[in-house]
Amino acid sequence: MLPIRIEAGALADGVPARDLFVSPEHALVIHGVFLPARLLVNGSTIRQVETVDSLEYFHLKLDDHEVIFAERATAETFVDFGGRGMFHNAAEFERLFPDAAPAGWEHYAALLAKGEAALPGIRAALLIHAENLGRSSRDADLHLIVDGAVVRGESSDGRVHRFAVSAGAREISIASRSGIPCLAEAYSPDERRLGVPLERLVLRGTGYCIEITHDCAALTTGFYRDEGTHRWTDGCALLPGALLAGFATDVTIDVEIGKIDLSYPIETSTDGVSRVAGRRRPDHSGKRRPAKRSQMG
Secondary structure (H helix, E strand, O other): OOOEEEOOOOOEOOEOOOOEEEOOOOEEEEOOEEEEHHHHOOOOOEEEOOOOOOOOOOOOOOOOOOEEEEOOEEEEOOOOOOOHHHOOOHHHHHHHOOOOOOOOHHHHHHHHHHHHHHHHHHHHHHHHHHHHOOOEEOOOOOEEEEOOEEEOOOEEOOOEEEEEEOOOOOOEEEEOOOEOHHHHOOOOOOOOOEOOEEEEEEEEEOOEEEEEEOOOOOOOOOEEEEOOOOEEEOOEEEOOHHHOOOOOOOEEEEEEEOOOOOOEEEEEOOOOOEEEOOOOOOOOOOOOOOOOOOOOO
16 A cells, blocks of 8 residues: 655656655546556556555545646546545535445456556656656666775676776676566566676686686576576676685686666655665565555545
């Protein structure tokens, strides 16, 4: 039941006018179709709130199911399918309107079916809009974290990224932005937080070279299972310490990755400064708390 937060401007320029919070099943009307807010979650400009101290939902009930403006966004009014008993004022309503009957589901189901058919195109448009707002990107921002410090690449051709690491490094992680495919693609079942698809690593020092591929069993912390041609990181993948043990001099590291078709959310703090997601060690359970469905809208 935790609300969906639609950031100001997430739907269009100036829409909504302020951050808008609605319950997961509450439908917005976008391009003339009804879509429950939970289907619009994209991990950047539209998200489900993770925790709240307290929560109240207020629903507007008119004579008919209508479309109204909520912070300039078009949203539905409450429609009763027989779930009114969950509201705190249910008894009062029954006294005032004893003859009120639940609405028929068939018409509303048809509205939702029409919305679902248009969902992929609408989600794609919202992601493009989020990119234009600087809230998501197709750039993974691949870099290394060496003993806690960010190390940027010396060169890149899009697939092979070359880094220079000074002698004596103790801990190296392959870091990047990270995204969850099911939040960016309408029907993706993948709930993992993904960084980059690693294909190969090459470490070179004076008189010493190590090459490891995606199927190396030592790639564990921050890596998902091997997928035959690549192995996804989670946005902060730790290289095995044994790889560094043989190098007494500076090391050149080539990180070769596969093609990426993923939208990465870009965090924005309260001071308006963009932050790169994926710094902390994510939970590898790959599970997100699902929104509970209800007739509250």
